[in-house]
Amino acid sequence: MKRVVITGMGVITPIGNDVETFWNQLSQGQSGISKIDTMDVSAYKSDIAGLVRNFDAEAAVGRREVRRMDRYTQFAVAAAKQALEDAKFSIDEHNAERVGVYIGSGIGGIHTMLENYRTLLERGPSRVSPTVVPMMIANMAAAQVSIMYGAKGPVLAPVTACATGNNAIGEAMKLIQRGGADVVIAGGAEATITDLALAGFGNATALSTRDGAPDEASRPFDAQRDGFVPAEGAGVLVLESLEHAERRGAHIHAELIGYGVSSDAYHIVATDPEGAGAYRAMREALADAGLAADEIGTINAHATSTVAGDLSETLAVKRLLGKRAYEVPISANKSMIGHMLGAAGGVEAVALIKTLQDGLIPPTINLQNPDPQCDLDYVPLQARRADVQIGLSNSFGFGGHNAVLIFKKFES
Structure with a gap:
């Protein structure tokens, strides 16, 4: 079986638009959650989000191309550009057919869809953009990365809600292992901070309403958590x-040594309260990696800051690790960056890789009053030094999708 390694990384996040800035902010426990100032949210149940700031789309994508890309695609292309530059890898006529692109999105081009629907209602069908469909569909991030950089191998765009990023990376690993490509650009992208999404999530009572203190709103495993904070x-x-x-x-x-997937087969939005599906995905990732549970050194938790979700993940980890669950440090990146939906797995994979490289586990901020039922070591409030060899990253999505990755510090 071919070994699969990571040679490039790129991110666009609410706490930094490059890996170095993102990692520095994450390590220091800096929150990227703020009041939404991109639209009028006075009538909404929640008015906070993890917004990407200071993103120069034209510089990242090109002045000509940017107008034909939804915001989520712009993010994907910019992150892919960073990752390719970091890898010092160029696609040319000699290798193009052996380079794939596996980049997904949970929702896709919702900005484009809403803008053009408003145009349709206000100005009529003749004024709708002829590019509305290719800009809004959820495969276009992968397609545009393939087009812009000339990757002619397999191109895939998983859509598994909040598990999307992990599914994309895991399936990319399997493609390489079976000889279908030598290189794959993989991850996730999302840009859903819109009136429709905010209203829908809010009416589903999924969002935190701690609007008075945005940087304290996302608080995984805390007894006072009240929902997730959306991010892009x-x-x-x-x-x-x-x-x-x-x-x-x-x-x-x-x-990258392990990948596991499962379905809760339980509910369209609620997680299995016992964490059975999450447990199976973690178990499958361990089996894929050929590891015993006691070899896991740290866990990057899905941990969205919902009451049910954080508890079910805690139960799943306990089932997986047994008594050792209390000894394994767990970090919840979403306490700082919010829930990036389909992009979460890709960004959190970068965080876990940096943990392996730097020997530093980012904190779970805002964990000031631990939920008695969530009683594991979540690295509260401050980062922690630890020489970690192997880490596991969880992503779980609406519909019961579970996807788990296992990374290892590289040894030749």
Whole structure:
């Protein structure tokens, strides 16, 4: 079986639009949650989000191309550009057919859809953009990365809600392992901070309403958590077969060694209260990696700051690790960046890889009053030094989708 390694990383997030800035802010426990100032949200049940700030779309994508891309696609292309530059990898006529793109989105181009629907109602059908469909569909981030950089291998756009990023990366690993590509650009992108999404999530009572203190609103595992905080951005990795990476002398960030998936088969939005599906996905990832549970050194939790979700994940971890569950440090990145939906897995994969590289586990901020039922080691409030060799990253999505990745510090 081919070994798969990570040679490039790129992010667009509420706490930084490059890996270095993102990691510095995450390590320091800086929140990217703020009041929404991009539209009038005075009538909504929640008015806070993790917004991407200071994003220069024209610089990242190009003045000509940017007008034909929804915001989520712009994020994906920008993150992919960073990842390719980090990997020092160029796609050309000699390797293009062996390079794939697996980038998904939970929702896709909702900005484009809403803008054009308003145009339809206000100005009539003749004024709707002829590019509305290719701009709004959820495969277009993957397609545009393929087009812009000339990747002619397999292109796939998973749509598994909040598990999308992990599914994209995991399926990319499997593609490389079975010899379908040498390199895959993989991850997730999302840009859903719109009136429709905010109203829908709010009316579903899924969002935090701690509007008076935005930076304290996302509080995974805390007894006073009251819902998730929506966020936007992208996280993209460059995956390669080890032999391909070594042949070109690439710098290797980490090795991807396990991938597990499952379905709760329980409810369209609620998680299995016992965490059974999450447990199965973690168990499958361990089996795929050929590991015992006691070899996991840290967990990057899905941990959205919902009452039911955080508890079910805690129960799943306890079932997986047994008594050792209390000894394994767990970090909840969403306490700082909010819930980036389909982009979450890609961004959190970068965070876990940086943990392996730097020996630093980011904190779970706002964990001031721990839920007695969530009684594991969530690295509260401050980052922690730890020499971690292997880490597991969870992503669970609406519909019961569960996807888990396991990364290992690289050893030649």
